[in-house]
Amino acid sequence: MRAFVEAECPIGxxxxxAQTPNGFDPTLWxxxxxxxxxxxxxxxxxxxxGQGIAATCAVAEEVGRxxxxxxxxxxxxxxxxxxxxxxxxxxxEVLPAILxxxxxxxxxxxxxxxxxxxxxxxxxxxxxxxxxxxxxxPAEHADVADWLLVVARxxxxxxxxxxxxxxxxxxxxxxxxxDLTRRLFVVSFDGVAVQADALVGDIGVATIERAxxxxxxxxxxxxxxxxxxxxxxxxxxxxxxxxxxxAIGSFQAVKHKxxxxxxxxxxxxxxxxxxxxxxxxxxxxxxxAASSAKSFxxxxxxxxxxxxxxIHGGMGFTWELDVHLYLxxxxxxxxxxxxxxxxxxxxxxxxxxxxxxxPRSGSAPR
Numbered sequence: 540m541r542a543f544v545e546a547e548c549p550i551g552x553x554x555x556x557a558q559t560p561n562g563f564d565p566t567l568w569x570x571x572x573x574x575x576x577x578x579x580x581x582x583x584x585x586x587x588x589g590q591g592i593a594a595t596c597a598v599a600e601e602v603g604r605x606x607x608x609x610x611x612x613x614x615x616x617x618x619x620x621x622x623x624x625x626x627x628x629x630x631x632e633v634l635p636a637i638l639x640x641x642x643x644x645x646x647x648x649x650x651x652x653x654x655x656x657x658x659x660x661x662x663x664x665x666x667x668x669x670x671x672x673x674x675x676x677p678a679e680h681a682d683v684a685d686w687l688l689v690v691a692r693x694x695x696x697x698x699x700x701x702x703x704x705x706x707x708x709x710x711x712x713x714x715x716x717x718d719l720t721r722r723l724f725v726v727s728f729d730g731v732a733v734q735a736d737a738l739v740g741d742i743g744v745a746t747i748e749r750a751x752x753x754x755x756x757x758x759x760x761x762x763x764x765x766x767x768x769x770x771x772x773x774x775x776x777x778x779x780x781x782x783x784x785x786a787i788g789s790f791q792a793v794k795h796k797x798x799x800x801x802x803x804x805x806x807x808x809x810x811x812x813x814x815x816x817x818x819x820x821x822x823x824x825x826x827x828a829a830s831s832a833k834s835f836x837x838x839x840x841x842x843x844x845x846x847x848x849x850i851h852g853g854m855g856f857t858w859e860l861d862v863h864l865y866l867x868x869x870x871x872x873x874x875x876x877x878x879x880x881x882x883x884x885x886x887x888x889x890x891x892x893x894x895x896x897x898p899r900s901g902s903a904p905r
Contacts, residue, residue, distance in 0.1 A: 572640020596760035603761030610679035647675035677723035718871035
C-alpha cells in the first residue's frame with residue numbers, strides 16, 4: 540500500500556491536486572479500487588475480501604500518511620451499509636462499481652446538531668416515491684460523488700436511508716475547511732424526488748451508531764498514519780539541522796518534544812487497534828472503544844503535528860515544507876465524524892452517565 544501511494548501519488552502530486560478545482564483524481568481512485576483497497580473489510584459474498592475493519596485500518600493508515608484525497612472513510616461506511624441492508628439491485632449493480640472505484644459514494648449521515656438526533660433531512664412519502672427536504676452536515680468530496688447515502692427522518696420514530704444519485708437535484712455547497720487535501724460540502728435537499736428503489740431500508744439508532752463507529756476508527760487510523768509521518772520528518776530534521784555547532788536533536792528541549800510525540804503516537808496506535816479489533820469481534824464495548832479512540836487521537840494528532848511544526852522552526856510555517864499540510868489534515872480529522880468533545884459526551888451517554896452539557900451544546904460532528 541505504501542509503495543502504491545508513494546509511486547502513484549507522492550506528496551508533490553498531492554500539492555498539484557490541491558490546486559485543482561475538486562482536488563480529486565478519479566484515475567488514482569480507480570487504481571486503488573483495482574488493488575482492492577476499498578473492499579478489504581466487505582464480506583466476500585458481496586465482492587469484498589472479508590478481512591475486517593482492523594485490516595482496513597492498515598489501508599487507512601497509509602491513506603493518512605500519504606494525505607490521499609478522497610472519501611475513503613465514507614466509502615467504507617457506505618459499502619458496509621449497502622452490503623448489510625441494500626436491495627438486490629443495489630448490491631448487484633452499485634456496490635461492485637463502488638468497490639472497484641468506478642463510481643464514488645459519500646455519506647450524509649447527520650446534521651449540525653448530532654449524528655442522528657435530530658436528523659434535519661426529512662423524507663415525505665409521496666405515494667410510491669419520496670420527497671427529500673432539509674440539509675446534512677458536510678460530506679466528503681460530495682462534488683465528485685456519483686451517489687450519496689442519506690439518512691432522513693420519515694416521522695418522529697422512523698429513520699430511513701436512501702442511496703441518491705448526485706444528479707437528482709441535490710444542492711451541494713462548499714464548506715470551508717483548513718484541509719487543502721480533502722474537500723467538504725454541505726448537502727441540501729429542496730423537494731428532491733427519489734424513487735422507492737433508492738430506499739436502502741428502515742434503520743434504527745444501532746445502525747447509525749455502527750456507521751459512526753466504523754467512520755471514527757478509520758479516521759483515527761488515518762490520523763495515526765499522518766502522525767507517524769510528521770514524527771519521521773521531525774526526527775530527521777532534528778538530526779540534520781545544526782545550531783551552535785550541534786544537531787538540534789541533541790538539545791534537551793527538542794529531544795523531549797520528540798519523545799513526547801512518540802509516546803502520544805503509540806497511545807493513538809494502541810487505542811485505534813483496540814477499537815478496530817472490538818468492531819471486528821462484535822464486542823459489547825465496541826462503540827466505547829471507537830469513541831475512546833476518536834477522542835484520544837483527535838486531540839493527539841493536532842498536538843503532534845503542532846510540535847512537528849515547532850521543531851522545524853520558522854520554516855515549518857512555509858508553503859515549501861509539508862508539515863503544514865499534515866497540520867491542516869490533523870485539524871480536519873479532529874472534527875470530522877465528531878470532535879473529541881462530542882465523542883467524550885457520547886462515552887458518557889453510552890455509560891449512562893449524566894453530561895454537563897445539553898444535546899445541542901456539544902461540537903457537532905463533521
